[in-house]
Amino acid sequence: MTNSSRRRCVASRLGRLALTALLVLGATTALADDWLIRAAHWHDGEQDRGAGRLKVEGSRIAWVGPDSGPLPSGDDVLDVAWAIPGLIDLRSGAGRRGPQEEASEVTPLVQSVDLLDPTSPDFERCLRAGITTVAVEPGNRAVVGGQVSVLKTDARPLDQRTLNPGAALWVTLGWESVIGNYAPRNFMPLGLHARRPTTRMGVASTLRRALELAEPMSSTEQAVIGRARSGRWPTFMQARKEVDIRTALGFAASHGLRPVLVEATEAYRHVELIAEAGAPVVLGPFYGQPRIGAEFWEGDDHRLATASLLAEGGVPVAIGTGRLTDPDDLRTAASLAARHGLDDDLAVAAITRVPAEILGLSHRLGQLRAGSDADVVLLDGPPLSPGSRVVGVLVEGRLAWSAPSLLAPASESTP
């Protein structure tokens, strides 16, 4: 055991040494982070494009093209089976530390980036699973919880890798934001939770009061609500049950929000309504086994085919993890969605292109095309196959993580 792990350590150190040597070599020529990726298959976020080459210059993708012609010299060539865009987890728990914010039901200024521990190993675990961008929620113990932060998962300081600390407003509908609340009664201490909403109706009314600026708020907080109501800024609405989805879409229509339904366990009941509202859906996590007609837990009554039913209805579908038991769950969830009927290309898009579009960052993320960020995941097999491994991850042109096997052929082919 120890021998083998020591071997691995040595191997990874050798890998790192080789990488450093390569970088130093590269630096002496011209650009530090130029890579030529030769992939037997590459998926650009839209579809599988077959064999191809991707040229990475600096932090961007310079060009993409077919795999033909002689290999140019002077590039670091990464020879892989599959290349796909860096995965985006819209429901990441990476780096979260400490309890959730519950000072008030309406906390629009709370930004989840302030909750994060940038040194958390979660980010490395995400990278190893191919997740290069995460959206972190402020938490679901308040009705208007705050703002969703979007950041990359590489090892740079937090401020450098934060793409947008306030990418969307977060709203929790349903039961989760009222857990622990109680109506004031005799002999009950009048604590924080005594006068907050205790039912779904209460949650809806609190949200309505917040959207209509009837809750006590500072002007800066009101500005955030105004921004959401301008319709130019997405509002992530966690709505699991059918009634919550209906409520969410109702508020979106009446108050001019741009809704993104999150979790949406029972979205299969409202495909037409969601399609009409033009709301994308972020599915996941999937709590355990579906229990038909279950009232035990809000997430129990999902259907295996929800993703494919939504896609058939014309709803953009993204998938998130929601729990950080294993970041590989993101790819697994997409793979299961494909198993349950979602088109393969849409399943890959659900963890690359669609989340980027939801975040309004499709010019930078989610697709492999000239000019977008060089966030590339290199795999040794098809992305939806549960047996394929991530062998390398580039974040903005830097090789942020790689398996020792990746660099061996590349260093041989460099002159």
Next chain:
Amino acid sequence: MSSLRPAHVTLHAVLGLVISLGLLSGTVQAAGELPQRDHAIRAKTIYPISADPISPGVVIVQGGRIAAMGGEEVVIPEGMETVETEALLPAFVEVMSQRGLDRAFETRPDSSFIRASDALNPASLEMDDARRVGLATLLVTPPPGAALSGRGVILHPQGLEIDSMILRDDAYMSLSLQPRGGVSRMGHLARLRKILSDGRRELEEREKRDGRRRHHRSDEIPPEKQALYSLLEGEIPALVDCNTAADVATAFALAREYGFEVTPVIEPECWRAIELLAVNRVTAIIGPRLTTWEILPDGTRHHVDLPSLLHEAGVPFCMSTDPRELAAQHPWYLAARCVRSGVPEDVALAAVTRNPAELLGFEGSKGVIQVGADADLVLLSDQPFSGRAFVDSLLIKGTRVYHRDADTKLNRLFGRAHEPPMLVIESDHPEDPRTEDWEQLEHDLQALGPSPGEADIRWPAPISPPKEPHTHDHGEDK
């Protein structure tokens, strides 16, 4: 005010009847005892586990056993029913399962006398799920809640009452090294040792008194001691729940001290004890959680991927599913997950078939496809590592106990088409009165003018607190 349309009621009743009939017939077909029939299975790929995959291949089932198998050269007898499938594997075997246990969580430190078979509910949905994912043989143990948590039972997840399902009762003793209920680790181990030592002393006293250690007439041994004595006599092995590497060492020390066999159930945190596992030549049981990380003294993070470490060290292992997880409930997913860690495909498949079968003493009869073995087979709709396989049929001793087409629950989970029809209640108010309110509110809000600070919003720049506090006055009002 509101009227119930008779047409809808009738439709509802008819549909309800149809659905309940469908459900009923599905249950009968999926759960009832089908007559055992001889048949042939033609598969695009057969994974015999004991040999290399055969593609395409044929298996002939006669009298509940595999009568012949091989490539296309195998002759299917005239008139024999033939089933086609994409992939054919031996039915999956799981050790350390808690499927079907009804509220079994014993906390008395010495619960050695309890039996999992007493808490099993044959009607449990987890038994249905076990068939749905292709599990044909389970070792169900009491969950590790005590020092000695009781004995397990080996069963087929198929039957109306528990006796017809059991292959072997009192199969394994479940031992836990985790202190619980405010007891320290030292206290827990002291308690465990005391139970075991007391048991051994009693056995020795019996030997001194009667000249032999065991009495096979059960009335001479207190019933609550029988299980403990058979553990100490080495008659039943122990499954030891280990959470740290130190626990693995403790497990082997206990085994040496008290003379029983040990099968460690390990978490990824036990990775430092893998050499110990290899030296002791045991089969390890690993749970659905396979990875962890720790910070090494030099500050680097060490990622532990348990299956690959076990494979490198040459330790055979079995994998347990997690019935509560969407992916990890499937044995084929666990095998694919091992492949992702770098384990060869045949080793990964053996971890959910042959290894657990051998551990339970079914060497050559379960967990493999070979002539003479039980016809416990799983017919998959796709290759096991494709990530999109469904169990089409599960055979136990040649009898089909699960058929996907008759699985009403699975079919219903696939969409809205199977939702029960809803009653349509016509309302005299075509419009929701609340809508008007909303419009009025919207109108009032617009009359108030833009919300303060709205004009300052730039997107997608992050919001920063304004330097000067905004005032609430509106120009027009003043």
